[in-house]
Amino acid sequence: MTALRYAVSDTLVLARRSFLRIPRQPDLLVGYTVQPVMFVLLFVYVLGGAIQTPGFDYVDFLIPGIIVQSMAFGGFVTALGLSEDLKKGLIDRFRSLPMSRAAVLTGRTLADVGTNVMQLVVMLAVGLAVGFRFSTGVPEVVAGIALLLLIGYAFSWVFAFIGLVASSPEAANAYGFTIIFPLTFVSSAFVPVDSMPGWLQPIAEHNPITTMVDATRALFLGTPAGNDVWLAVLWSLGFVVVFGVHSTWRYRRAVTR
Amino acid sequence: MRAVAGDLAIETEGLRKSYGDVVALRDVNLEVEAGIVLGLLGPNGAGKTTAVRVLTTLLLPDAGSARVDGLDVVRDAARLRARIGLAGQYAAVDENLTGHENLEMFGRLYHLGGRVARDRARELLADFDLADAGNRLVRTYSGGMRRRLDLAGALVARPPVLFMDEPTTGLDLRSRLALWDAIQALVSKGTTVLLTTQYLDEADYLADRIAVIDHGQLIAEGTPDALKGQVGGDRLEIRLEDPSRCEQALTMLRPLAGGSASLDDGVLGLPPRSRRGAIADAVRRLDEAGVGIDDIAVRRPTLDDVFLRLTGHAAEEEPEELAE
Numbered sequence: 001m002t003a004l005r006y007a008v009s010d011t012l013v014l015a016r017r018s019f020l021r022i023p024r025q026p027d028l029l030v031g032y033t034v035q036p037v038m039f040v041l042l043f044v045y046v047l048g049g050a051i052q053t054p055g056f057d058y059v060d061f062l063i064p065g066i067i068v069q070s071m072a073f074g075g076f077v078t079a080l081g082l083s084e085d086l087k088k089g090l091i092d093r094f095r096s097l098p099m100s101r102a103a104v105l106t107g108r109t110l111a112d113v114g115t116n117v118m119q120l121v122v123m124l125a126v127g128l129a130v131g132f133r134f135s136t137g138v139p140e141v142v143a144g145i146a147l148l149l150l151i152g153y154a155f156s157w158v159f160a161f162i163g164l165v166a167s168s169p170e171a172a173n174a175y176g177f178t179i180i181f182p183l184t185f186v187s188s189a190f191v192p193v194d195s196m197p198g199w200l201q202p203i204a205e206h207n208p209i210t211t212m213v214d215a216t217r218a219l220f221l222g223t224p225a226g227n228d229v230w231l232a233v234l235w236s237l238g239f240v241v242v243f244g245v246h247s248t249w250r251y252r253r254a255v256t257r
Numbered sequence: 258m259r260a261v262a263g264d265l266a267i268e269t270e271g272l273r274k275s276y277g278d279v280v281a282l283r284d285v286n287l288e289v290e291a292g293i294v295l296g297l298l299g300p301n302g303a304g305k306t307t308a309v310r311v312l313t314t315l316l317l318p319d320a321g322s323a324r325v326d327g328l329d330v331v332r333d334a335a336r337l338r339a340r341i342g343l344a345g346q347y348a349a350v351d352e353n354l355t356g357h358e359n360l361e362m363f364g365r366l367y368h369l370g371g372r373v374a375r376d377r378a379r380e381l382l383a384d385f386d387l388a389d390a391g392n393r394l395v396r397t398y399s400g401g402m403r404r405r406l407d408l409a410g411a412l413v414a415r416p417p418v419l420f421m422d423e424p425t426t427g428l429d430l431r432s433r434l435a436l437w438d439a440i441q442a443l444v445s446k447g448t449t450v451l452l453t454t455q456y457l458d459e460a461d462y463l464a465d466r467i468a469v470i471d472h473g474q475l476i477a478e479g480t481p482d483a484l485k486g487q488v489g490g491d492r493l494e495i496r497l498e499d500p501s502r503c504e505q506a507l508t509m510l511r512p513l514a515g516g517s518a519s520l521d522d523g524v525l526g527l528p529p530r531s532r533r534g535a536i537a538d539a540v541r542r543l544d545e546a547g548v549g550i551d552d553i554a555v556r557r558p559t560l561d562d563v564f565l566r567l568t569g570h571a572a573e574e575e576p577e578e579l580a581e
Contacts, residue, residue: 006368013365021353024394089347093410096313098339099366 007100014107018081019114028077032115036070036123043190044130051191056221060135063127064144064216065189068209070123071148072184074116075156076176078108082163083172091251102248109156116152120145136222144219147232151212154239155180161243164250189213208235266291266418266449267312271321274307274473281307283473284321289451289466291417294444296464297453298560300568304473305453306346309422312451313343326418339367342411346423349407352396356387356406359395360413367414374413381409385439401432408439419443421452425459437463457560467560471568481560488562491532491555493539495525498549509542529555 022028043066048058085091085104094104124132134141159176166172186200187193187209193201204210215232218225267289274282281304289295299305310316312325314334323330328337350359357378364374382391385405395403404424411419421440425433440463444450454460460467461481469477469484477484493513497506500523507518510527513535518527529535535555543550 009368010366013362017351017354017358017362020358021351024353088352089345089349090351092310092315092345092347093343093349093363094366095315096338096341096343097363097366098335098368103366 003100007103007106010100010103011106011110014103015110015114018077018108018111022115031077032119033122036066036119037126039066039070040123040126040130047190052195053192057131059127059131060133060221061192061217062190063123063132064220065187065213067120067123067127067148068151068213068216069184069189070119071116071152072155072180072209073176074119074152075109075112075159076173076180077115078112078156079159079163079166079172079176080169081108082160083166083169086164087168095252101252105157105160105244105247105251109153109160112156113149113153116149120148134220136220140219140222143229144216147212147215147219147229147236150233150236154236154243157240157243157247160247161250164247183207184209187213208232211235264291265289265324267295267323267325267451269308269312269321269323272308272311272318272323273320274304274311274316274318280473282311282318285470285473285475287468287475287478289449291449292444292447293465294440294450294452294463296460296467297451297470298455298457298460298467298564299453299470300455303470305470306422307473308470309343309420309451309453313341313420314338339414340416340418342414342416342419344404344408344411344419344421344424346426347407350395350403350410353394355392355394356382356398356402357391359406360409363410363413369414377413381412385409386435399432401428401435404428404432404436405439408436412443416448418449418451421450423453423455425454425456433459457564461560469564469567476567477563484560484563485558488558488566490528491535491557492526493529493535493555494553495539495543495550496523496552497525498551502548505546506543506548509546509548510539513538513542 022032040063043062044059048062051058053061082091082104085094091104095101100106136144158179162175162179163172166175186196186204187207188204189209193204193210196204211228212232212235214223215225215228217223218228265288267287269285269287272282272285272287273280285304285308287295287308297305297308307316311318312323312330314330314337317331325337326340328340330337350356351362354362357375360378360381361374364377365371367374369377379388379391382388385408387402387405387409390398390402395406398406408421408424411421424440425436428436437459440450440452450463452460452463464481466479467477467481467484468475477487479487495506495510497503503520503525506525510518510525513529514527515530516528518525520526532555536553539553540550
């Protein structure tokens, strides 16, 4: 019982640490706010006219996809931060303290949920400003928002693992982009899967990002959901479990480089 | 707080650790009495950092055992962590927090509770001359300030045993001296300190006992004076204006010598029978014989000599780097 109480309080102490950094690193704030806004505007006004999305206004099609993408990238700062902590010897200090052995990771991923909320608010506001409209009721929209935050949390654990295995913050950055970028683009996030070359379509269809985007569209726009919502939840929980276990194992034996 | 003399704060038995083919520690047996400073001295890659990592529960040993403050570093690791402090070569503090926020965070992670953690942070900032900088972000701190904050972080829970891995590497002289003062103040309150260093003068100045480690092996252990004694006492060293007259000079000086003389790189060396008056006596004798002196001095052995004698190489030399 004490162990659990300490695990929770240690997590909160370290989540607070992550939050305190945000206003002090203005480049982080730019990443959380300006960048997603820029992406929405570029897609809607530059690419949108050239992309055919039968049955949808492009802005309605785009917003769920682009929010899933930004949730998937939301944990990037966890990879960079962990990698930096390893390099600077802070992980050694944490590991020498009588604190919970998972708190460094649970603290960071929890802080990511906070910043993801921030991103989500900004993107929905911009989306509404450029013409996006929900076509479902309040319960569906709330469920969609909860799903998006769960997706963001799942990817935070992927990034935690990347941060612990990368040899430097630069490498973590490179890994993150090479993995997450293709994953989000070869999906239904920005263009309909039907418009891709035949050989790419099965890959896009089985991509968990496609499932997550389709689930979000179902909850925001009322498109047929099929099993997408449940599958998206399962994918996310699967990511949390698999990468959570591996990251914690990796953290315990982390060696400062 | 002061421990009873004779209690062991650190003891290791047959401690071994390898990284692949590279042996970082081979059968290290070490005993450190409570309340003293042990200087663990060795060149880069000798195994110092590996030893500290094993003793602070960061690394599991391959074989052997180690106890710190009576607790086994493997079996009792979780309990031990509450009783040790670690200050490293990195200044492991968060640059985007203030000094106060860093110490408060460490205090909370030691589970001191919010109020106590904040009070302790203020106290430590004052102790380490950082009170004025306490509310500034650490990224604005100088190197010396960061190391002091790092040391303060290691002391948050008032650990009875403190490990410092090359605490002054890369610091300027003034910051080094300030840190030395801080370490001495701690020891005077009864903390046991294990300090690794490549600097012989640092070990000489701070340590009550010194253990010399090279290629993962403990090759000597003792007080600084005892170790210096191993390489012999004072030496009278004379550089002649005309090195070809060495033989003649030696004959003149023989009555002064308490042991065999040496000739090394044009410098005549011999152990004087007595330190007092040795120089005046030597100068008089050589002057009478008309042998000109370029330079003359009585030199006390330093830890450099000990080190050279024990390891066969100087301390600043860097042999093959071990994966540490």
